[in-house]
Amino acid sequence: MKKVGILRFPGTNCDRDIWKSVELKNQKPSWLWYQDHFNPKDFDAFVLPGGFSYGDYLRSGALAALSPAMESLREANQKGFPIFGICNGFQILCEAGLLPGVLMRNKEGRFIDQWVDLKLRNQSLWSPVKINQVFRMPMAHADGRFYIQDQDYKKIQDNGQIWLTYENNPNGSVGDIAGIMNEKRNVVGMMPHPDRALFDWMGSDDGLEFFDWNLS
Amino acid sequence: MTLSEKLKLYRISQSEYAMITDLLDREPQGVEWAIFSALWSEHCSYKSSKVHLKKLYSQSPRVLQSFGENAGIVDLGEGEKVAFKMESHNHPSFIEPYQGAATGVGGILRDIFTMGARPIALANYLCFGEPTADRMQELVDGVVRGISGYGNCVGVPNITGQTNFDKSYNGNILVNAMAVGLFTKDDPICLSKAKGVGNHVVYVGAKTGRDGVHGASMASESFDENSESKRPTVQIGDPFFEKLLIESCLEVMKKDLVVAIQDMGAAGLTSSSFEMAEKGGVGLTLRLDQVPLRDPSMTPEDILLSESQERMLLVCEPEKLETLVEVFERWGLDAVSIGEVIKEPVVKLYFKGELLTEIDPKLVVDHAPQYKRPYREWSLKNDSSQFSSESFKTPFNNKELIDILSDYRVGSKEWIYRQYDQRVGSSTMRDCSSPVGAVVLPSNRVLGVVLGCRPHIMRQDAYLGGLDSIFYPALELASKGFEPLAVTDCLNFGNPEKEEVMTEFVASLSGMNSACEALQAPIISGNVSFYNETLDQGVTPTPSTGLIGLKEKVENTPTSDFENEGDVILLVNLGSGFSSGYLSEIRGQQSQYIFNESFSSLAEKFKKMISLVSSGNIISSRVVGSFGLSNVLSKMCLKNSIGAKIDCEQDPWLEPFYQVVITVSSIEADRLAKEFNQADMKTLKIGEVGGDTLRWKNLNLPVSSIKESYVHSWSKSFPQLS
Numbered sequence: 006m007k008k009v010g011i012l013r014f015p016g017t018n019c020d021r022d023i024w025k026s027v028e029l030k031n032q033k034p035s036w037l038w039y040q041d042h043f044n045p046k047d048f049d050a051f052v053l054p055g056g057f058s059y060g061d062y063l064r065s066g067a068l069a070a071l072s073p074a075m076e077s078l079r080e081a082n083q084k085g086f087p088i089f090g091i092c093n094g095f096q097i098l099c100e101a102g103l104l105p106g107v108l109m110r111n112k113e114g115r116f117i118d119q120w121v122d123l124k125l126r127n128q129s130l131w132s133p134v135k136i137n138q139v140f141r142m143p144m145a146h147a148d149g150r151f152y153i154q155d156q157d158y159k160k161i162q163d164n165g166q167i168w169l170t171y172e173n174n175p176n177g178s179v180g181d182i183a184g185i186m187n188e189k190r191n192v193v194g195m196m197p198h199p200d201r202a203l204f205d206w207m208g209s210d211d212g213l214e215f216f217d218w219n220l221s
Numbered sequence: 222m223t224l225s226e227k228l229k230l231y232r233i234s235q236s237e238y239a240m241i242t243d244l245l246d247r248e249p250q251g252v253e254w255a256i257f258s259a260l261w262s263e264h265c266s267y268k269s270s271k272v273h274l275k276k277l278y279s280q281s282p283r284v285l286q287s288f289g290e291n292a293g294i295v296d297l298g299e300g301e302k303v304a305f306k307m308e309s310h311n312h313p314s315f316i317e318p319y320q321g322a323a324t325g326v327g328g329i330l331r332d333i334f335t336m337g338a339r340p341i342a343l344a345n346y347l348c349f350g351e352p353t354a355d356r357m358q359e360l361v362d363g364v365v366r367g368i369s370g371y372g373n374c375v376g377v378p379n380i381t382g383q384t385n386f387d388k389s390y391n392g393n394i395l396v397n398a399m400a401v402g403l404f405t406k407d408d409p410i411c412l413s414k415a416k417g418v419g420n421h422v423v424y425v426g427a428k429t430g431r432d433g434v435h436g437a438s439m440a441s442e443s444f445d446e447n448s449e450s451k452r453p454t455v456q457i458g459d460p461f462f463e464k465l466l467i468e469s470c471l472e473v474m475k476k477d478l479v480v481a482i483q484d485m486g487a488a489g490l491t492s493s494s495f496e497m498a499e500k501g502g503v504g505l506t507l508r509l510d511q512v513p514l515r516d517p518s519m520t521p522e523d524i525l526l527s528e529s530q531e532r533m534l535l536v537c538e539p540e541k542l543e544t545l546v547e548v549f550e551r552w553g554l555d556a557v558s559i560g561e562v563i564k565e566p567v568v569k570l571y572f573k574g575e576l577l578t579e580i581d582p583k584l585v586v587d588h589a590p591q592y593k594r595p596y597r598e599w600s601l602k603n604d605s606s607q608f609s610s611e612s613f614k615t616p617f618n619n620k621e622l623i624d625i626l627s628d629y630r631v632g633s634k635e636w637i638y639r640q641y642d643q644r645v646g647s648s649t650m651r652d653c654s655s656p657v658g659a660v661v662l663p664s665n666r667v668l669g670v671v672l673g674c675r676p677h678i679m680r681q682d683a684y685l686g687g688l689d690s691i692f693y694p695a696l697e698l699a700s701k702g703f704e705p706l707a708v709t710d711c712l713n714f715g716n717p718e719k720e721e722v723m724t725e726f727v728a729s730l731s732g733m734n735s736a737c738e739a740l741q742a743p744i745i746s747g748n749v750s751f752y753n754e755t756l757d758q759g760v761t762p763t764p765s766t767g768l769i770g771l772k773e774k775v776e777n778t779p780t781s782d783f784e785n786e787g788d789v790i791l792l793v794n795l796g797s798g799f800s801s802g803y804l805s806e807i808r809g810q811q812s813q814y815i816f817n818e819s820f821s822s823l824a825e826k827f828k829k830m831i832s833l834v835s836s837g838n839i840i841s842s843r844v845v846g847s848f849g850l851s852n853v854l855s856k857m858c859l860k861n862s863i864g865a866k867i868d869c870e871q872d873p874w875l876e877p878f879y880q881v882v883i884t885v886s887s888i889e890a891d892r893l894a895k896e897f898n899q900a901d902m903k904t905l906k907i908g909e910v911g912g913d914t915l916r917w918k919n920l921n922l923p924v925s926s927i928k929e930s931y932v933h934s935w936s937k938s939f940p941q942l943s
Contacts, residue, residue, distance in 0.1 A: 015464075015552065016374070022646060025647055055645075057460070057461060057464070059461065060462075061374070115640055116369050116370075116642070145642045145644060145645065
C-alpha cells in the first residue's frame with residue numbers, strides 16, 4: 006500500500022476530500038502539519054489540497070509557501086517524489102517556485118463554481134496517461150487565471166510542461182491552461198477538482214484516475 | 222443623562238424600566254443598563270413571539286434536541302445525527318451588505334459546530350427589492366459576495382437556495398442563512414448548560430473589538446432615513462478565523478475537554494454568559510479585564526456588548542485546561558480563562574478588581590417580558606367558492622411565455638449560485654441548479670435540503686402561505702424520494718406592535734404548524750425577525766423554512782429535466798386546489814385561490830409519492846410552482862436542450878396545490894400512471910418528450926429561445942452585475 010502525505014495549512018478545506026480520494030484508490034493517507042518538518046522517505050507521494058490557506062488574505066498561497074513543511078517538500082522534490090497540488094495547493098506550489106507561473110484573479114473578478122472539460126496535453130511521471138483524453142470535473146475558485154510571461158510560456162510549451170487545458174476557458178488563463186508540471190515532470194498542479202468527481206452521483210467519476218498513481 | 226435619555230439610548234420602554242426596578246428592587250446601575258438592553262431586546266428575548274412559539278409542534282421520536290439550544294438535532298439512525306438551524310441577518314445586510322451577509326453565514330455555522338456537529342451544508346433564502354430600487358444592485362452584489370466570500374473560505378458547500386424579488390423588500394432586504402451539521406458515530410453532542418463549581422470559564426477565538434456594540438438592539442428596531450448611521454453596529458467577519466475555530470472546537474469536544482459551550486452571537490459575551498449560567502442553574506464570576514481585546518481602551522460596557530465574530534465561551538474542568546489551551550494554540554487561537562463557575566446563582570462581573578454588578582441570571586433571561594401583542598382571528602382573504610378558472614384568462618403564446626421567462630423574478634439565478642462553492646466536502650449529489658439540494662452521508666444514504674415560503678402566496682393569504690411554506694418544499698423532497706424529517710424556520714415580519722402584522726404572524730404560524738403536524742415533521746429550531754420595516758412600510762410577511770429529508774439510497778433519485786426523446790410526461794395530482802398565482806399579481810388581475818384539501822390526506826399522498834419514486838423508474842420530476850405548468854415545462858427543456866409536445870386542458874398559468882410533473886419511459890408509462898391513480902393521485906398523460914421545440918396549444922417555441930430568455934433575464938435587470 007502506497008503512503009500518501011497530505012499537507013494541511015491553516016485554512017486548508019479540501020483535506021478530508023483528498024483523504025477520501027486517496028483511500029478510494031487503496032492508498033494510505035497521513036496528515037502533514039504545516040508547522041512540522043517531515044522525512045520524505047516515510048512517504049511515496051504528497052498532495053497539497055484546496056482551500057484558503059491563511060485566508061488567502063495576501064496573494065493566494067503566498068504565506069503557506071513559507072511554512073516549515075514546505076522546506077521538507079522541497080527536499081522531496083529534489084529526490085523526485087511525486088507532488089500533486091490541487092486548487093489552493095496548485096497556488097502554493099507556484100508561490101513556492103516548485104511550478105512556473107502564477108494564479109491571478111479570474112477574468113470576471115468573481116469566484117466561479119462550474120463544471121469544466123479538461124484535455125490531457127502531456128504526460129506527467131504518473132497517471133493519467135492518455136494524451137488528448139477529456140476529463141469532466143468541477144472547478145471552484147476566484148484566483149485561477151494562470152499567467153506566465155510570453156518567453157516562459159514558450160518554454161513550458163516546448164518542454165511539454167502543459168499538463169491540462171480547458172476546453173472552454175472559464176477564467177482567462179493563458180493558453181487555456183488548467184494544470185502544469187515542472188521540467189522533471191514529478192510536480193503537477195491543477196485548478197479544477199478531481200477530488201469532486203469520484204462517483205457517478207457527483208456528476209462524474211473522471212477524477213478517480215488522478216489518484217490512481219502509477220508509482221514505481 | 223436624564224432617565225428618558227437613558228431609556229432611549231438603551232431602547233428600554235417605560236414599562237420595562239418599571240419591571241427592571243421591580244426585579245432588582247432598586248434602580249439599574251452602570252453596566253446593568255447594557256445587560257438588560259441587550260437581553261431584553263426583541264432579538265434576544267423573543268418577547269413578542271414567545272407566547273406563540275411555545276405552541277409549535279416541535280417533538281417527534283427522531284428529535285433529540287428541539288428549541289432551547291443553539292440548534293435542533295434529529296436522529297437519522299445508523300449512528301448519524303444532524304443539527305440544523307436557519308437564522309436571519311436582515312438588518313445588518315441592508316446597512317452593510319457584504320459584512321452583514323458574511324457574518325450571517327458565520328453566525329449560523331457557529332450555532333451548528335458549537336453543538337459538536339461538523340457543518341456539511343449551507344443554504345440561503347434571499348429577498349430583494351426591485352432591481353431599479355435605490356441601492357438594489359449594490360445590495361444584491363454585496364450580499365452574494367458576502368455569502369460567497371465567507372462560505373467558500375470556511376469550506377462548507379452551499380447546496381440550495383431561493384431568491385425572491387418584490388417591491389415590499391425595497392427598503393428591507395431579507396438574508397436568511399441555514400446550516401446543517403453532521404454527527405457521525407462517536408461525535409459527542411455538546412450543550413450550553415454551565416456546570417461544575419470551580420470549573421473555568423474560557424474565552425476562545427478572535428479578540429474582542431468595538432464592532433457590533435448594540436447590534437442586538439439595532440436589529441430590534443425599524444429603519445428610518447438615518448439607517449446609514451447604524452453602520453458601526455454591524456459586525457465584521459473573518460472566515461479564516463472561523464475555519465480555525467471549527468477545527469479546534471470540534472477537536473476539543475471530541476477529546477472530551479469541554480463541559481459546556483456556546484458561541485458569542487447576538488449581544489456577545491452578555492448573552493452567552495448569562496444564558497449558560499441560567500440554563501445550568503449556577504453562577505459565574507467573570508473578569509472582563511482578562512478578555513483579549515483589539516483595543517485596550519474598551520470599556521466594560523463595550524466588552525459586554527461587542528458582537529465581534531468568531532468567539533466562543535466554554536466551561537472546562539481545571540485539570541483539562543492546559544490540554545485545551547494547547548489545542549487552541551496549535552490552531553493559532555487565543556484561549557483564556559476569564560472566570561469560574563460558582564454555586565450561588567449569580568453572575569458577578571469584575572473589571573480590574575472592581576465588582577461591577579452581581580445579578581441572578583434568571584432575572585435577565587427568564588424574567589424577560591413576554592407580550593401578548595394584539596391580533597385578530599384570521600379570516601380567509603378570498604371567498605374561495607367564487608374561484609373559477611373561467612374568470613382567469615391570460616393569453617398563452619410564444620410572446621407571453623418569453624415575456625415571463627425573461628422576467629428577473631422567473632429567470633435563471635445562476636449568476637448568484639455560481640459564486641458559491643457547492644461541492645467542497647466531496648459529498649454533493651444535487652447542487653443549487655436542482656430544486657432540492659442533496660449530500661451523500663457516510664452511511665451512503667442521502668440528506669436532502671430544501672427551502673420554502675413563496676412570498677406571492679403569502680401576499681394572497683398569510684394562513685395559506687404558512688401552509689404552503691411547509692407543504693410545497695415537503696413535496697419537492699417527496700418528488701425526489703426524500704422523507705421530510707424536520708423543519709427550521711426564520712419568521713421575517715414587520716412591526717409586531719401593529720395589529721395587522723401580528724395577525725399575519727399568528728395566522729402563518731398556525732398554517733405552518735398544521736402542515737408540520739400532518740407531515741409529522743416537527744419545527745425544531747429557528748428564529749424570529751421583527752421590525753423589517755422602513756418608514757412604516759413593512760415587508761411581505763415571509764416565514765421562510767428549511768426542511769431536511771432522508772433517502773435510503775443514492776439510486777432512484779429522479780433528475781429535474783427532460784432526459785430522453787420519447788419519454789412520456791405525466792401530471793400527478795395530489796390535491797385539487799389552485800391559485801391564480803404570480804401571473805395575476807404581475808398583471809394586476811384579481812388574485813384568487815381555492816384550497817380545500819384535508820391536510821392528512823395530502824400528507825398521506827406525499828408518503829405514497831415517496832414510496833413510488835423510491836421504487837424506481839421515475840426518470841425526472843418537478844413540482845408545479847409559480848407560473849404553473851408553462852414555467853415548469855420550460856425549465857425541464859433547459860439542461861439537455863430537449864423539447865416536448867404537450868396536450869393538456871389545464872390553464873398553463875394556473876398554480877396548483879399540488880401537482881408534480883414526472884417523466885417515465887414509454888413502456889413504463891401505463892403501469893406507473895395506474896400505480897399513481899391507485900394511490901389516490903389522479904394522473905394524466907400530458908405529452909411526450911422530444912424535438913427541439915416546446916409545443917402546446919398556441920405555443921411553438923424553440924428550446925433555444927426558452928434558454929436565451931431564461932439565461933438573459935439576469936443581465937437585463939442587473940446590467941451592472943454580469
